[in-house]
Amino acid sequence: MNLQGMRALVLTAELGSVSAAARRMGKRQSQVSQWLSNLELDLGLTLFERTQNQIVLNAAGEALLPSAIMALSQWDSFQGAAEVLALQGKNTLVLGVENYIPISSLNQAVVLFCQAFPKVNVEIISDSRDALLESFKTKEIDLVLVNEDLSLAQLQWGYCRVGRYQDVFVVSPDHPLAGQVCDGRELAQYRELIWGRGEMKADILDVGFSSHYCISPDLPQLLTLLGQLPAYSVLPKVLVQYKLDSGELVILNLANELAPMARFTQLFWHHGFELSPLGKPLLAELKVALNQMI
Template sequence: MKYSLDQLSAFKAAAECGSFSAAARRMGKAQSLVSTAIANLEIDLGVSLFHRAGRYPQLSAEGKRLLPEAIAILQRCEQLSGIAHSLNAGQEAKLRLAVDDSAQMPWLGDLLEQLATKFPQLEVELLFPIMDDLYKLLQSGRVDLGISYEAAEQPKELAFHWLKQCEVQFVVSRQHPLAVAHNVSLAMLQSHRQLMVTGRQSGAEKERFRYSPSVWWVEGDWAVLELVRRGLGWACLPKHFADVTQEQDIIQLPIQFSESQLQLGIQLVWHPGHQLGLAGQWFKTALIQGAIAG
């Protein structure tokens, strides 16, 4: 392969402008240089890209077929240059985000759209670890920023900033025995299986909202919701998660005991010792400013 980007650029300009002279004016070069570049490209490719019999050159069948390929190559080169420029300016190659509970995506979606617009060359990795698993990823440097529920015990080496409050609801399937009760006591909850979200780390955090001696541990809110829907137990789920699902066969239990009004803080988490790039700094600031505005 001997052809150059200059040759491909001349080919593209001539095809779009309709003449070699107009292409030369666009590129700021002498017409002879553009004509020579296209002629050399034809030699390198072994095909004629233009018919030159008329007053203005016309794309040949081969030229029409190869033009989109040439444009694609030039666009990828522009993308390469753009990424290199962003990296040179301090933007990280990849921003790695960890979010405890994928049901938070609706309110995060707007901010992610802004991130994509502001940093179009940025590669993003979005993970959904649960509870202590998220902290482990931050501590190891595997992710840059985390959004998690407020834990009873927070690792001292991590930094936290409160973002918003989340209400927790007690939910059950309409077919479950508890669904017909008008007032559900703690003793009634304890007599039925509880479905609880769990991470892969052991510790006190996973037992935090345990009320029943009988528990099924499930990795993920969506799986918990499916088991609730099938009548396999009751669960405590974030209100925004229940709102997103809009399940017709799942109801909120009328709880009547002192701890029934559960509130969970949602917080931004990061490791102060791990430096953020431009995109990470922007995303962190946007989250904090949004929390203040809200």
């Protein structure tokens, strides 16, 4: 069965005439009429009521029209995916982001990429550094964003040190140390609330001054606990800025932390990705977006 005949059916029904359908398809009216006749022959059904000046769907045509529309939609989707694979090599791009990095910092880059490549699927995965790098090495992930670790710079990968975000010690405004300049010994008396994000073992997490901690993978729960306990937490400032603005949390001032605590990030990709039709624009947008992190 000719797909052109099915498309002619849908367009003739939509536009109300064979001549209009022919103009939309960029074909001669006689060609479109022939496709419609061939479609009826293939189906063994008459789909239109024809008069000298008009052609309209009959009951059989009306009944089959929704299926024809769905079939064409599926074909167009299939054809679009094939075009993406032919021109760009893949139709899904996977970006891995290490736990704790503010993933919202990627929003602008993802929006621009999706607008530029509407037929390419985007998967953003958040996981531990080790899990992401393992998937990256086996090429399950196209590029990965992790917290800086100089030992990770390897020549077999594309690499860029890009962006940073600020960590802050935060407490409830009712915390005994709020508003003071304190040191680590004073802070050690209080429980640390740790945002686990999938790395739930204390021996692989950065536990700070206190030997007493509570680990939670859920940031909203952790922020609620901060408001109810004499505890502290170290979190990306961008994720708690709204709590700071509302006065629900305050930044704790430490005597040994006189400068902002900046965490730098690294971006890794497979060689050749930076030259591909997908990789080149995405890397450019990510670099711009990540350099705007605070």
